[in-house]
Amino acid sequence: MLLGDRLGRDVGVRMWDGTDVEAPGAAFSLAVNAPFALRAAFTPPLDVNPGKAFVEGWIDITGNLEAAIDTLERAMDGLSKLALLRIGAELARLPKPPPGESSPTAHLRGRMHTKTRDAAAIGFHYDQPVAFYRAFLGRALVYSCAYWDDGIATLDEAQRRKLDYVLDKLRVKPGGSLLDIGCGWGALVIRAAERGLRAHGITLSRRQHEEANRRIAEAGLEDRASVELRDYRDVDDRRYDAVASIGMIEHVGRERLGEYFRCAFRALREGGLFLNHGIVQQSRDGKGYRAAGDFIGRYVFPDGDLVPLHVTTRAAESAGFEVRDVENLREHYARTLRAWVANLIAHEEEVVDATDVRTERIWRMYMTGSARGFALGRMGLMQTLLGKPRSDGRTDVPATRRDLYASAR
Numbered sequence: 314m315l316l317g318d319r320l321g322r323d324v325g326v327r328m329w330d331g332t333d334v335e336a337p338g339a340a341f342s343l344a345v346n347a348p349f350a351l352r353a354a355f356t357p358p359l360d361v362n363p364g365k366a367f368v369e370g371w372i373d374i375t376g377n378l379e380a381a382i383d384t385l386e387r388a389m390d391g392l393s394k395l396a397l398l399r400i401g402a403e404l405a406r407l408p409k410p411p412p413g414e415s416s417p418t419a420h421l422r423g424r425m426h427t428k429t430r431d432a433a434a435i436g437f438h439y440d441q442p443v444a445f446y447r448a449f450l451g452r453a454l455v456y457s458c459a460y461w462d463d464g465i466a467t468l469d470e471a472q473r474r475k476l477d478y479v480l481d482k483l484r485v486k487p488g489g490s491l492l493d494i495g496c497g498w499g500a501l502v503i504r505a506a507e508r509g510l511r512a513h514g515i516t517l518s519r520r521q522h523e524e525a526n527r528r529i530a531e532a533g534l535e536d537r538a539s540v541e542l543r544d545y546r547d548v549d550d551r552r553y554d555a556v557a558s559i560g561m562i563e564h565v566g567r568e569r570l571g572e573y574f575r576c577a578f579r580a581l582r583e584g585g586l587f588l589n590h591g592i593v594q595q596s597r598d599g600k601g602y603r604a605a606g607d608f609i610g611r612y613v614f615p616d617g618d619l620v621p622l623h624v625t626t627r628a629a630e631s632a633g634f635e636v637r638d639v640e641n642l643r644e645h646y647a648r649t650l651r652a653w654v655a656n657l658i659a660h661e662e663e664v665v666d667a668t669d670v671r672t673e674r675i676w677r678m679y680m681t682g683s684a685r686g687f688a689l690g691r692m693g694l695m696q697t698l699l700g701k702p703r704s705d706g707r708t709d710v711p712a713t714r715r716d717l718y719a720s721a722r
Contacts, residue, residue, distance in 0.1 A: 562592075
């Protein structure tokens with residue numbers, strides 16, 4: 314009833330009892346591995362249970378997981394209320410799934426977006442073994458949208474181009490200084506130092522902090538690159554020629570956006586530029602998205618908060634910034650996520666050795682669903698260039714983008 318005429322045409326199904334409905338040439342097939350699996354997957358809450366059933370191995374997908382998510386979601390959306398009630402009644406006749414959670418879930422305490430809780434949320438998301446991230450992120454360990462410029466074919470090349478694109482937009486020059494807020498494993502700090510800057514990064518993840526400083530030492534860049542374990546709210550009184558924040562704003566929380574931009578504003582010298590690179594929600598209702606009790610909030614990204622673009626730009630302007638340029642790279646992020654998923658699958662044994670089977674399945678589901686969100690335009694990836702005007706109104710940004718085009722060539 315759920316799949317209708319798609320069954321045997323667009324979708325193949327294999328049941329736990331050996332029943333097999335083949336669909337030659339279909340993009341994917343669905344394996345139902347237990348008598349309770351369909352009840353576990355397709356009864357409320359539907360923002361948790363399908364993903365949980367996949368993570369636990371109660372259902373499985375052979376073939377294109379993104380196509381499977383798309384097909385099943387469209388099938389559910391196309392059902393009438395009466396049809397949904399009938400399906401619910403049929404599912405209720407199946408055995409109940411086992412209680413509890415086998416996979417690790419986030420259990421954060423205290424008020425959202427305090428320093429203590431933010432450190433716990435960051436630790437849950439980022440403090441996996443470095444080998445896990447390296448298996449799918451690539452050599453540079455860049456966990457943010459790559460830039461697939463013309464002629465670029467590999468993920469490593471696209472990430473290298475993104476790092477340079479960020480630095481080019483900031484118009485930084487050798488001898489200048491850069492602060493990277495939420496610096497991850499240090500890729501931008503290292504690249505900035507390679508280009509002759511004095512670069513400093515901060516992160517709340519202990520494993521990122523350790524790995525970033527290890528990589529800086531390995532590259533022989535300790536004289537002009539460093540990473541601290543520090544909250545963005547505790548940035549000291551130093552002033553930088555440029556500030557970047559790449560994929561960190563999603564952790565801030567909408568109630569803290571004003572404080573976040575004020576901290577960046579204080580850290581930047583007059584006339585300098587701040588590049589804020591982050592995911593925004595593009596839903597028509599304009600409400601944004603909070604990761605709470607849903608699949609993402611439980612298993613991947615606790616306390617994550619995506620807001621519409623106008624919310625971030627309003628907060629930036631209230632802090633004193635002038636918006637100088639905005640670019641949406643959502644298609645680049647869909648392609649990046651698909652490359653990560655392909656790496657995850659190609660290095661599955663390495664990923665499982667570093668973590669476990671459930672973690673691999675959590676991240677495969679999370680990144681595949683995210684790729685679909687960017688491809689459909691539900692989410693955007695905005696690079697917003699902000700200036701801190703001098704008293705005469707000037708900032709260090711040219712009147713045109715001609716210099717960016719020249720650097721690309």
